[in-house]
Amino acid sequence: MxxxxxxxxxxxxxxxxxxxxxxxxxxxxxxxxxxxxxxxxxxxxxxxxxxxxxxxxxxxxxxxxxxxxxxxxxxxxxxxxxxxxxxxxxxxxxxxxxxxxxxxxxxxxxxxxxxxxxxxxxxxxxxxxxxxxxxxxxxxFSTGTTFNRMRIDHTEPVAAPDVPAGYVVRRGMDDDQARRIAHDVIIDCFRGQFGFVVRPHEEWLEAREAYANSSWSQFTLLELDGKAVAFRDCSDRDVEIENCGHIDGLGVVESARGRGLATYLLRDAFALDAAAGRAGTILHVDTNNPTPALHLYQSVGMRPTLVIEGWRRTMPATP
Missing domain, CATH: 3.40.630.30 (Gcn5-related N-acetyltransferase (GNAT))
Structure with missing residues (x-):
């Protein structure tokens, strides 16, 4: 070098x-x-x-x-x-x-x-x-994947979607056990995706507590028979610049995919943002995601507004 x-x-x-x-x-x-x-x-x-x-x-x-x-x-x-x-x-x-x-x-x-x-x-x-x-x-370095920033505008009230039959919505992670479950679900959903590395639980907690725009009240779980199978994590990151809600993460565990859970979580976020007076909702999607996430976001009315590339290099750790 x-x-x-x-x-x-x-x-x-x-x-x-x-x-x-x-x-x-x-x-x-x-x-x-x-x-x-x-x-x-x-x-x-x-x-x-x-x-x-x-x-x-x-x-x-x-x-x-x-x-x-x-x-x-x-x-x-x-x-x-x-x-x-x-x-x-x-x-x-x-x-x-x-x-x-x-x-x-x-x-x-x-x-x-x-x-x-x-x-x-x-x-x-x-x-x-x-x-x-x-x-x-x-x-x-070489390109490993591409991320699209997706946005939907809220020009009128958005109706809250019906909760999928049999599922329970849990909003806000108010105790240590709930936060452990939240972290475990994130790991289950994102393991193996580009750039995702499991953080030690205590470090993850400390980081969330330190982030100015994050709050546990904006973390949502979907549960089936008492087991968390999907999550959505939102923040105020885009409120200052664009008056938009931001979905930091959204995922469904592999065994529960294909049941419309991600669609529900998206439409639920849109309804909450519109009710709060937000101009829209923003998120980022990996176009090489193992699930058809890009198609999902487009199907609910989101559109790409910016492209970000993930580049990668593997190199020796020798001096």
């Missing part, structure tokens, strides 16, 4: 919570240049820095030209640190190259420290971001 260098006079240091506003401004400007909107909130930035799985001192880099932030990068180790998600953001090619170098080295280091011979590195990029896609390709 070649060693990239920063332009003369540039400096870098680890981010701290006090940097969140500056990082937010940097990310917003970058995204606006690429896709025409900020697609980011201050809470998004804060959530990333306070996440218990992220150690800013070793896993983040904020680059300055004099006192002006010009680049930001992170390496987020997942699970047993055999998978790392990296983010690199700078409009300066030399800075972006330096951040890629640092993030890949940190990914290898985390894997090595955990005893792995190799690590998988994932990165997510807007399809419209030609420069970042080229940089990923230069670093031997």
């Amino acid at each position: 070649t060693t990239a260098v920063l332009p003369a006079g540039y400096t870098a240091r680890s981010p701290v919570p006090a940097d969140c506003q500056a990082i937010f401004a940097l990310v917003s400007a970058y995204n606006t240049a690429v896709i025409g909107s900020a697609d980011c909130t201050l809470a998004d930035i804060t959530n990333g820095i306070v996440d218990p799985g992220f150690e800013p001192r070793t896993d983040g880099w904020l680059v300055f030209d004099r006192d002006v932030p010009v680049g930001y990068g992170t390496a987020f180790g997942k699970g047993h640190r055999d998978v790392t998600e990296i983010e690199v953001l700078s409009r300066d090619a030399m800075v972006a190259g330096w951040l890629f170098d640092r993030s890949l080295r940190r990914a290898a280091e985390m894997g090595r420290e955990a005893g792995h011979a190799e690590v998988t590195v994932d990165s997510y990029v807007y399809r419209a971001d030609a420069s970042l896609r080229a940089l990923l390709s230069e670093h031997e």
Whole structure:
């Protein structure tokens, strides 16, 4: 791996919570240049820095030209640190190259420290971001999947759907047992999908508690004969920018698929968002999902508004 260098006079240091506003401004400007909107909130930035799985001192880099932030990068180790998600953001090619170098080295280091011979590195990029896609390709990444951002607008009241016969709706995870069940269902639904790595339960709980836009009151389970078989997790992530509800996750366990449970959970979310005065509902779907999720979302009136690619590289964890 070649060693990239920063332009003369540039400096870098680890981010701290006090940097969140500056990082937010940097990310917003970058995204606006690429896709025409900020697609980011201050809470998004804060959530990333306070996440218990992220150690800013070793896993983040904020680059300055004099006192002006010009680049930001992170390496987020997942699970047993055999998978790392990296983010690199700078409009300066030399800075972006330096951040890629640092993030890949940190990914290898985390894997090595955990005893792995190799690590998988994932990165997510807007399809419209030609420069970042080229940089990923230069670093031997290849596309692993594509995500569509889906949206439906609520211009009038939405009728609440009937609960599927025989099922019980459970809203809000108010105790430790309910939250354990919620986590287990998420794992059952998403295991094996691109980018999903099981988090230790306590770390998952701590992360949810730290996220500014999440609340247990927006977590919904469907139960059959006392067993949870489907879930929907919503947040206020898109309220600030677009006055929309956001579905962070939706899944049905394999044994209960094909019964209309996902359709019910979607229509239920639409009705709740419309009643709350939201302009619409937004979610992201992996187009390579083992279930026909994209077709499902289109069938209930959602439309794609943005394409994000998931890129991946597996590399040795050796120095």
